[in-house]
Amino acid sequence: MKPVTDIRGVVDKIVGTLAEADSNESIDHAENLFTVGYLDSVGAMQLVEELEKSFGTKIPAKDLVPRNFMSIEAMTVYFERRRKEIETNKP
């Protein structure tokens, strides 16, 4: 995983781009992105691809569940946890 310091900022930027949010409008970090209608199923696919590219890690399909990806907050928590796991498992 790439040594990204501002995980929340990266996630926020990717979601904002995909959701085509107005630059003056910020997306609430706790808001469910899918029920609100920011992203559809293709958007979800693009989101995963962009996150994998930005963080330099493959997200296993089993991790792609609501608790990890429903909001900017959930994704931030997920990638922070994943970074810790990877650092802990380093030889």
Next chain:
Amino acid sequence: MNPNPQQEALEAVHLARELGCAIDRPLAKDDKESNFDREAWNRLFDSEFIHGFLPTEYGGKAWSTRTAVSALEAFGESCRDAGLCLGLSSFVWTILPPILSAASKSQARTWLSEIASKRLIVADGVSEPQAGSDVMALQTKAIRYKDGYLLSGHKSYIGFAPIADRILVFARIDGAEGPWGISTFYIPSDIPGIIRSPNRDKQGLRTLPMGNIEFQDCFVGEECRVGEEGVGLSLFNEAMQWERSFILATQVGAMKRQLDQCIEHARNREQFGKQIKDFQSVSNRIADMRVRLEQCRLMLQHCAQLKDQGENIALQSSIAKLTISEAQFASSLDAVRIHGAKGYLSEFEIERDLRNATGGLLYAGTSDIQRNLIAKLIGL
């Protein structure tokens, strides 16, 4: 990973070719009557061909993606039964990936050993009257009930539906909205509440039965759920990458067989005192068929290589599906043109490729859907 990939591929292709030749038979009658060859299906398991696609921890040979694709291409070249080829490919690319990705070790061991030992047929229960590639629109519900779920809804255009032994069902957990609301269940096809239609007649791929499945408050235990709640969309997207990239691998083999047949015909058929290969309209058409075959092969191997490297190939998979399905359709029409009346009559088994190729333009996402995805994935 196999330390000798070339040897692995050679052995796999040899096995595929031998098996394909052993299974191959004239198909005009079975095609007309829509007969599925269960005996041939069983031979896929008895010959341990299927085992090539399974990981070693589940008794398989763990072929690389490149080997698997080469083997399927060889199988499709030697076996003319496109329905059987599609059934095999569906199992490899749409049923196995979700089980291997999300099922627990214990579930995977139980399910895969049972599939292999009993030579089971598993149907992929995604499509509904209003939901195909747009999986978020699916309406089949899973309502939490006691220590499991009650499934209710209607699946349509499901390959193997009338004869499947098991079904991989995609359903929306009641109350869960959006893409992460979809869950996946692996269930027997004969439990109470499941009603299956007879085979639905179709233009091509007639040796693979297709039908509807209805769930009427059908109870399934929690142990039938594949992965945790909400993982369904990811499993669908992952399977779609495999499916769109490689579902037509056997048909690239079929294109090779078709090309050889056209070359032979063009050399032997005479009109106006010369072989028809000497008419440039014919030879150019055959040259185009060869170009398409080369493009398809390269695309398959490129996608397989990327997959073996662990890459995300959402974009490439749509490009591959679009290219190969359209190429097969174009070449199948060319084959009919080259053979003339002989190409049009069912008894010579040339026009069947064209009918089968029409199906390829539709399943796993139509060409229109692939273009939409490609446009979106390149930022349009």
